[in-house]
Amino acid sequence: MKVKGVLLDMGGVVLEMAGARGFPVERLDWRGREAMGRLIRAEGGRLSPDDLEDLLFTPWHLDYLRRVEMGREATWEPHLERLRTVVGISTSDLQLLEAWFRPYGEQLRPIAGAVEAVHSLRSSGLELALVSNVPLPGALYDQVLQGHGLLESFRSRRYSYDCDTRKPSPALLRAALTDLDVDREAAIMVGDRRDRDIAAGRSAGIATVWIRGEFDDGPVADIDIGSLAELPGLLQSWNDA
Template sequence: MTDLPAGRPVETWLTDMDGVLVHEDVPIPGAKEFIEALKASGLGFLVLTNNSIFTPRDLRARLLSSGIDVPEEAIWTSALATAQFLVEQRPRGTAYVVGESGLTTALHDIGYVMTDRDPDYVVLGETRTYSFEAITTAIRLVEKGARFLATNPDVSGPSVHGTLPATGSVAALIETATGRKPYFIGKPNPLMMRSALNRLDAHSETTVMVGDRMDTDIKSGLEAGLRTVLVMGGSTREDQIEMFPYRPTMVVDSVADLVDTVGRD
């Protein structure tokens, strides 16, 4: 049984998806039980991901095929966080979007118009089919003054065939060509955490973030004022923790170690 250090009672849980609940499409032992404990507790929770390719409905189906039943409304992506940022900054604006349905659906849902004619923003997201033509259009629009946003800074991603270039790599290409840096919305930007808290109407002091990466999950949770739990077996090895100038609130071997912790405060 694992206990969080003393503090205000935990009312909300945020958890990363890849590396905490699943590896690719393989469920991590204890993940199903952790999610079921969260649902049974009545506490607020969200599953977070920097992946902007898929809609929450798509991700729910992916998790369900792995035996993990997460409600669609309990999934929060960098695409949704980007949409929330845009509606707060420039409601009902226009954007040239490089990405897939997870991103385009999120922007359509907030009333954004997709266009390549003098858009307010160029928004770069994840896609498995980056087009040289689309990247060239994005470069020219940024040069003409479009504001440059990217859903997340991840430079690579996994596939069954090996490493794929991800949003951060393509953003670096556009930045090099234009001299304009993008604003990244997803982790480790604490904005991702704050947007999740806003969705749940939750408070940072009563929220815990569970993740497997020190450089994204733990960093963004820390900067947003949350307690953090690092799960081993994912991207960060135990011997790497001391390399960082910050530490998680707690380190556990597996998400299974947290099942009995949920709702005990």
């Protein structure tokens, strides 16, 4: 098997994602809400103390819990629209979400060795794609990748929020293969969750590499590695064999 394309999960593979769910919780949630409140007031909005909770975060979170069960992400649009109407602003969805996300996004870091591994894979001529389950628009995570010099390495980035489908559905992986113009027989899927990443890879008929860790429920991968740093060497020997 000659590998031409590598599909990578993001959280736990390329980036450390605090909380593993990809959105702000606890202290970072509160700091983000403060920033969103400042933005709304700066835009002339009349914000009461409970508005963000009642109009936006509680209804979104209920949608989130229900939609994840259905293999989808919860859309923010109806909740942001309700908030805008009540507080009297016209600020865009992305600006509002960016204000909330930024304190969280700023503390996301690449996993040790991941930047070097990504650059090594890319410089060996492999086509790279990110396939990631995230509950917010992909543009926010693109900014994080950009800040760590990772964005340009991924010709395709398929985020569940933008594609309305989540792993373990194979749909994100299939879309990424089309973006890269790589056949499934010449691709591998790398992820840290066997129930999502490895399951999605197997459904898509792609060889799978599991990054060993706590998420070990689910189908067994073709190969296990300890971290992404091991992947360039593994593929080198694979392609030389």
